[in-house]
Amino acid sequence: MTMLLRGGRVIDPSQKIDDILDVLIEGGKIAAVGRNLVDDGKGKKKDMGLTVLDLKGKLVVPGLIDIHTHLREPGYEYKETVESGCEAAVAGGFTSIACMPNTNPVNDNRSVTEFILRQARKANLANVYPIAAISKGSEGKMLSEYGDLKEAGAAGFSDDGRPVMHAGLMKRALEYAHSLELPIVAHCEELQLSKWGLMNEGLSSTELGMPGIPTISEDIMVMRDILIAEYVGTSVHICHVSSAGAVRIIRQARERGVKVTAETAPHYLLLNDEALKGFETAYKVNPPLRSAEDVAAVRAGLRDGTIEVIACDHAPHSSIEKEVEFEYAASGMVGLETSLGLCWKLVEEGLLTPSELIARMTVNAARVLRIPGGTLKKGADADVTVIDPKRAWAVDIRKFRSKSRNSPFDGWKLPAKAVLTIVGGDIKYSEL
Numbered sequence: 001m002t003m004l005l006r007g008g009r010v011i012d013p014s015q016k017i018d019d020i021l022d023v024l025i026e027g028g029k030i031a032a033v034g035r036n037l038v039d040d041g042k043g044k045k046k047d048m049g050l051t052v053l054d055l056k057g058k059l060v061v062p063g064l065i066d067i068h069t070h071l072r073e074p075g076y077e078y079k080e081t082v083e084s085g086c087e088a089a090v091a092g093g094f095t096s097i098a099c100m101p102n103t104n105p106v107n108d109n110r111s112v113t114e115f116i117l118r119q120a121r122k123a124n125l126a127n128v129y130p131i132a133a134i135s136k137g138s139e140g141k142m143l144s145e146y147g148d149l150k151e152a153g154a155a156g157f158s159d160d161g162r163p164v165m166h167a168g169l170m171k172r173a174l175e176y177a178h179s180l181e182l183p184i185v186a187h188c189e190e191l192q193l194s195k196w197g198l199m200n201e202g203l204s205s206t207e208l209g210m211p212g213i214p215t216i217s218e219d220i221m222v223m224r225d226i227l228i229a230e231y232v233g234t235s236v237h238i239c240h241v242s243s244a245g246a247v248r249i250i251r252q253a254r255e256r257g258v259k260v261t262a263e264t265a266p267h268y269l270l271l272n273d274e275a276l277k278g279f280e281t282a283y284k285v286n287p288p289l290r291s292a293e294d295v296a297a298v299r300a301g302l303r304d305g306t307i308e309v310i311a312c313d314h315a316p317h318s319s320i321e322k323e324v325e326f327e328y329a330a331s332g333m334v335g336l337e338t339s340l341g342l343c344w345k346l347v348e349e350g351l352l353t354p355s356e357l358i359a360r361m362t363v364n365a366a367r368v369l370r371i372p373g374g375t376l377k378k379g380a381d382a383d384v385t386v387i388d389p390k391r392a393w394a395v396d397i398r399k400f401r402s403k404s405r406n407s408p409f410d411g412w413k414l415p416a417k418a419v420l421t422i423v424g425g426d427i428k429y430s431e432l
C-alpha cells in the first residue's frame with residue numbers, strides 16, 4: 001500500500017527534523033519526507049492506489065520504541081500474552097517493544113526466544129525484540145548460552161526482576177555480551193540491602209511503619225556495574241533509574257567516558273513515595289517510588305541527557321496478585337497505554353521539548369538496544385506514530401487492551417494521545 005501522511009508536524013530527532021511536512025510510505029518503507037510530495041489531483045491519487053491521510057495539527061514521529069516490557073508469555077498468559085501486550089503497545093503508539101525474560105520457563109534458551117518471536121509474528125502487530133536471560137533461570141549462577149540465544153534472535157541480556165548479585169558472573173556476562181555486540185541491561189538492586197523492604201526507605205516509610213528499600217541498594221549496584229563495564233571496556237545499560245544517587249553516579253561515569261546508558265519510567269517522573277499513604281498496591285513497584293528529591297533528580301537527569309531513554313517497565317499483574325495486602329502484592333505497573341500521555345505532561349510543564357521527548361522514546365531507545373527503528377530516514381521500515389497533542393483524555397483501566405489493569409493512573413487526565421500507529425507501512429491502530 002502507498003500512503004501519504006500529509007501536512008502533519010514531522011518530528012524526527014534522528015534527522016533533526018521539526019517541520020510541517022509530508023511523509024510518503026511505499027512498500028512498507030519510508031519513501032520520502034518533504035514538502036508537497038504528491039500532486040493534489042484527486043483522480044490521480046486514486047489511480048495510483050494512494051491513501052492520503054490529512055494530518056494537519058497532528059505530530060508525525062518515528063514509531064515509539066519501548067525497551068522494557070514484560071509480556072508474560074510463556075507461563076503467565078493470564079496476565080499478558082505476546083498478542084495482548086502487542087495490542088497494548090500499538091494502542092499506546094509503540095511500534096517496537098523489547099520483552100524481558102522473566103517468563104516461565106525463563107527465556108534463557110533458544111526455544112523460548114524462538115517461541116516468543118513466533119507468537120509475535122502470529123500477532124502481527126508490533127516488532128518484538130526478546131531480551132534473553134543473563135543467567136540460566138535468572139538464578140545468577142551460570143551464564144546462559146549467549147551465542148545460541150543471539151542466533152535465535154535475542155536482542156540483549158538481562159535478569160530483570162532480579163539483580164545479578166554475583167559480581168564475577170556480571171563481569172563474564174559483560175565480556176561475552178561485548179564479544180557478541182549485544183547489550184547487557186542491568187536491574188540494579190543489592191538484595192542484602194533491599195530484602196524485606198516494601199517501599200522506599202525514608203520519612204514516608206517511617207510514618208507508615210513499612211520496611212524500607214533504601215536508595216543505596218540501587219546506587220551501589222549501579223556503581224558496581226559501571227565499574228565492571230569500565231574495567232572490561234564495554235558498555236552497560238541501567239534499567240529503571242529511580243534514585244538521585246544513581247543519576248549522579250551515571251552522570252559522573254559518563255563524564256569520564258564510560259559507555260553507560262540509562263532509562264527511567266514515567267512513574268519515577270510523576271509519582272513519589274507519599275502516594276503510598278493509602279497502602280494501595282497499584283503503587284507497589286520495584287524499584288519503589290522514591291522521595292520528591294529523588295524524583296527531582298531523575299527529572300534533571302532526563303533533562304540533561306544523563307538518562308537518555310524513557311521506558312515503560314510495563315509489568316502486568318492480575319487482580320489475584322494485586323488485590324491482596326500490600327506485603328503480599330506483586331510489584332509492577334502496566335505502562336504501554338499510558339506512557340506517551342503521561343510523558344506529554346513533561347512537555348506541557350516545559351521540562352522537555354516535544355523533540356527531546358520523542359528522542360527519548362525513539363532514536364535513543366533504538367541506539368541503546370542496537371535495534372532498528374526510531375527514524376523516518378528514507379528506506380527505513382515505515383514504523384510511524386501519529387500523536388494528537390490536543391487530544392486530552394482520561395485513563396480508564398477498564399478500556400486497556402492489556403489483559404491487566406494494574407495502573408496507578410486510573411482516572412488521570414492526560415494531555416495527548418497516539419491516534420495512529422503504523423508498523424511496516426500497515427495501520428495497526430487508528431482512532432483518527
Ligand code: DOR
Nearest residue numbers: 070161285286315331332
Ligand atoms: O516492579 C517490577 N515488576 N519490577 C521488576 O523489576 C520486575 C517487574 C515484574 O516483572 O513484574
Ligand code: ZN
Nearest residue numbers: 160161187239
Ligand atoms: Zn527491573
